[in-house]
Amino acid sequence: MRILVLGTGGVGGYFGARLAADGNDVIFVARGAHAEAMRTQGLRVLSANGDLHLERVQLHEDRARTGLVDIVLVAVKMYDLEAAAETLRPLLQIDTAVVPLQNGVEAAAILERKLGRRYVCGGVAYIAAGIEAPGVIRHTGTMARLVFGERQKNESWRLETLEAACRGAGIDAVLTDAIEREVWKKFVFLAPFAAITCLGRTTIGAVREDPVLWPRFVAMVEEAVAVARARGIALPEDIVDERLQLARGLPTTMKSSMLLDLEAGRRLELDWLTGAVLRLGEEAGIATPASREAYEALAPWRAGRTGT
Numbered sequence: 001m002r003i004l005v006l007g008t009g010g011v012g013g014y015f016g017a018r019l020a021a022d023g024n025d026v027i028f029v030a031r032g033a034h035a036e037a038m039r040t041q042g043l044r045v046l047s048a049n050g051d052l053h054l055e056r057v058q059l060h061e062d063r064a065r066t067g068l069v070d071i072v073l074v075a076v077k078m079y080d081l082e083a084a085a086e087t088l089r090p091l092l093q094i095d096t097a098v099v100p101l102q103n104g105v106e107a108a109a110i111l112e113r114k115l116g117r118r119y120v121c122g123g124v125a126y127i128a129a130g131i132e133a134p135g136v137i138r139h140t141g142t143m144a145r146l147v148f149g150e151r152q153k154n155e156s157w158r159l160e161t162l163e164a165a166c167r168g169a170g171i172d173a174v175l176t177d178a179i180e181r182e183v184w185k186k187f188v189f190l191a192p193f194a195a196i197t198c199l200g201r202t203t204i205g206a207v208r209e210d211p212v213l214w215p216r217f218v219a220m221v222e223e224a225v226a227v228a229r230a231r232g233i234a235l236p237e238d239i240v241d242e243r244l245q246l247a248r249g250l251p252t253t254m255k256s257s258m259l260l261d262l263e264a265g266r267r268l269e270l271d272w273l274t275g276a277v278l279r280l281g282e283e284a285g286i287a288t289p290a291s292r293e294a295y296e297a298l299a300p301w302r303a304g305r306t307g308t
Contacts (some may be wrong), residue, residue: 001161004060004069004091005029006084008038010129010257011101012075013137014144015171017045020054022169027058027066029087035059037135046132047139049170068093071162074100074111075125078272081107085114092119097158099123099148103194103257104272105187105280108151121159122179123148124186130260141251145172149179184233189243191273192220194258195294198268198301201259205252218244219290224277230284262298265305270298 001024005016008030020026030038039062042055060066069091076084081102088098098119100107111120126145132138146166150156159175166173176182196207196217207213221243228235236242261268274295281288 001025001071001165002027002067002069003071003073003162003165004066004088006072006074006088007076007080008034008043009075009131010137010139011125011127012073013043013131014045014047014127014129014139015073015075015101015125015146015166017043017052017054017137018144018169018171019165020057021052022165024165024169025058027060027063027069029060029084031061033134034131035061037133041135043135043137045137045139047129047144048142049139049144066091069096070158072096072098073123074098074102074107076102077267078102078104078107078269079267081110082114085111088115094118095158097121097162099159099162101125101146102272103187103190103269104276105183106272106276108183117152120151121148122151122183124179124182126186128254128257130257140254145174147174147176147179147182149176149182151179178234181234184228184235185239185243187273187276188221188224188228188235188239189246190256191224191277191291192217193247194256194269195220195274195291195298197256197259198262198298199294201262202255203252204247204250204254208248216290216294217247220274220277220294223281223286223288223291227277227281227284227286227288230286231280261304262301267304268298268302270295270302274298 003026005012006029008028016026038057043057044053099121101123124147128140163173163175200213277291
């Protein structure tokens, strides 16, 4: 099975490296200093689940012709997704499965517009990882889980193949027949988590102890859940309590990836997280005042140090 990893940051780098180390034919798409380090030194993953070093890495940029691929794991940032999708067209065969692993709930719809419905599946990644240095992925904690599924109620043999490859590589992977619900389950937690840690410029542990930040976080979770339900997503009845319990159980020092981007002066995925709560809430007639306040407070930094 030939797998293309589109975006070799924390998510794509970690899971792609695990799959490649188990003998799968994995081709990475990377750029800049990170790509150059992978080209000359390979790809290294530092993780409590076990370090690994791929001494030789297949880079799409180094191949005269990558050829057709069976699986695409899409792990670029949301603001790069439309442009990145264009690079996929020549690589797709009739049964290729394109699995978006981005934060947010709109990645699959964007890919469907660009590539067509037959190719696009749904996916969720649960992992805290990032590029520590060019050619080096640092995985924080031990959680590293993939959930994926068909969006069109098709036969899932292509994703059964991916599931088997993941499990062979030691990756916790789940094939679900309710992927839309799984994507929203993550979103109703992640969008508020990203916003509140950025607002406070602090960790989830500090948020839990703060008499102002924690209630704002709770309100944003409730708003995101209300938006999901208004759009017909069948979330569990206890989803708010369950998501808050998840937040209470996270490591004290954990930050959102959006806060790491904010601290580094990089562009933010704000418009696809908190901004999506506002946008989709307006479409569904749901008021989202706590999310709107957070979005407006963070908007000046959404483009990074260059400003809005």
